[in-house]
Amino acid sequence: MEEVFNLFHGFAVVLQPYNLLVMLLGIVLGVMIGVLPGLGGANGVAILLPLTFSMSPTSAIIMLSCIYWGSLFGGAITSVLFNIPGEPWSVATTFDGHPMAQNGRAGEALTAAFTSSFVGALFAVVVITFVAPLVALFALQFGPAEKFAIFFLAFCSFIGMGKEPPAKTITSMMIGFALAAVGLDSVTGQLRLTFGFTELLNGFDFLIAVIGLFGIGEILLTVEEGLSLRGRAAGINLKVVLQTWAELPRYWITSLRSCLIGCWMGISPAGATPASFMSYGIAKRASRRGDNFGKGEIEGVIAPETAAHAAGTSALLPMLSLGVPGSPTAAVLLGGLLIWGLQPGPLLFVEQKEFVWGLIASMYLGNLVGLAVVLTCVPLFAAILRIPFTIIAPIILVFCAIGAYSVHNSTFDVILMLVFGVVGYVLKKCNYPLAPLVLAIVLGDRAEEAFRQSLLGSQGSIAVFWSNGLVGGIMALGLIALFWPLIHQGSARLRAQRASPTP
């Protein structure tokens, strides 16, 4: 029960007036980021990260994580009202959310979406509260080989679980590793891969990559699609909210299932987007009204929203306890830790109690505040989306440039951001996933360090990665994740032989 005691201590930290103010600011900014096209959780947090340089780490992480929660909430608004997913993980929410809005049930759909998001997040936070300290305690005994095995598992899951072709995921990821390797070698202190350019001494900062790939790249994609915004009115009032809340407990099985799917997908770094699709698909198959899915079924809103939020939140579990982020946004938060001078990893739970438990307490409170904010302010946020793109696009571009500049106070970084933007646009058009690239830039140095230290310990023999049960087990899990599509195909073929050929 030490966790409960620590948690209360965390609440005491969060309930300081300044931290509450920062939390509210974070939520509002986050919802705006989630609503605006071209700004997502990852690059929104990246752009606003420099704002926190003058704050204490605890206030800073509260603000940034609240931006993250806010952006998770915001995605639902655009999906339901405008049929435009503000975030990739809200795509599945459009399937039933928008038809509901078209039938004049927008308020119901939004209430269901927000409430399910809250439930999903809450479930994940409870999991974090009780599981993360145990994982951290366990991970304290990890040597370099185990650490590398964890990285290996994280990256293999990306390759195996992603919906993009595996070879493209590998290309994208390895480009990230290569970019991370540029500059000073952290082990020997030698320069490498700079080819004489002094600008590359410090390597590529992942924040610049995030702002360019996700921010600029996304705007270019949005422009190409051409934006026609014809939204539904957002009628939401207390009566609709209460009516929907009275109806929701009926779907507790869907909720619980989606929570579990979300947590699983969030912790293994598959992320919120596949979690929402998977949860939607399973709910459709399991529901008695499955045939009505896609025509405005409330269960079709609950399932993906719950899973997306559970995944988005639980992505912080491995980040906190192992130092391996489960999603690009968690990766940006992890980068924030490094900037504030904290060493991510299991030691955080020992050395930075106030920080960790303040963050966890802020997850409880932040999601509650977020729910209240979005329920009361939907029309306001929907109005943001009605601002014409010719006004909002240059403002987003300006904020991207400011964000990129203020990371190192360098104008070279702004140019680099633009280059990353073009690269992101082309890669996305060619169906390369961008998240592994960013994660590899963030984790590259630490993965390499773990790899080289393990080899040092074993005098260069790679047998060190299966020298004991623990490291061997993690590596085996990684291989299973890597070849998951093949395993899945095999088992599907077996099932198809037994059952009728149509799914």
Next chain:
Amino acid sequence: MALDNSTNDVSPRRDGGPDQRVMEIGVSLVTALFGAVVLVGSLQVGIGWGAEGPRPGFFPFYIGLLIIGSSAVNLVQMGLTDRRSGFADWSQLRQVLLVFVPTAIYVVSILYVGMYLSSTVLIAVFMLWIGKYHWSLTAVISIGTSIVIYLMFEKWFLVPLPKGPLEELLYL
């Protein structure tokens, strides 16, 4: 958002544009080239085993090999497919350029005139030229945004942004 452009197989093109297959082959060649650059850079600093363990190029060398290998797989997969689809219409690409070119000019101009002036001009250009707004609204929003940014970054969060001759004139 271009979520999945692999599903529309033979979409009727509206006014032509680069071919998806050609683009993808180009991308895989570029990534392979990038991998080769990484290999060269790794070889320069040594990929073997030194006095203090693996040399700095040890890890990137294998990364470079993996980039070249996976690029080759992508290339072969693209070469084998006979699926034809457009990468983007010329009209779409024109729109992308309409945003990209001002942004590129904006980024370079930050070096010379600072963040505030160039941001004001960028917003104004978008609103007047693409959005066709009245100049009065344009002035309010473009100058207003810069003032808000100034107050938020320099005053509240104490993050200095690059300044140019205009700011020097105003003693900011």
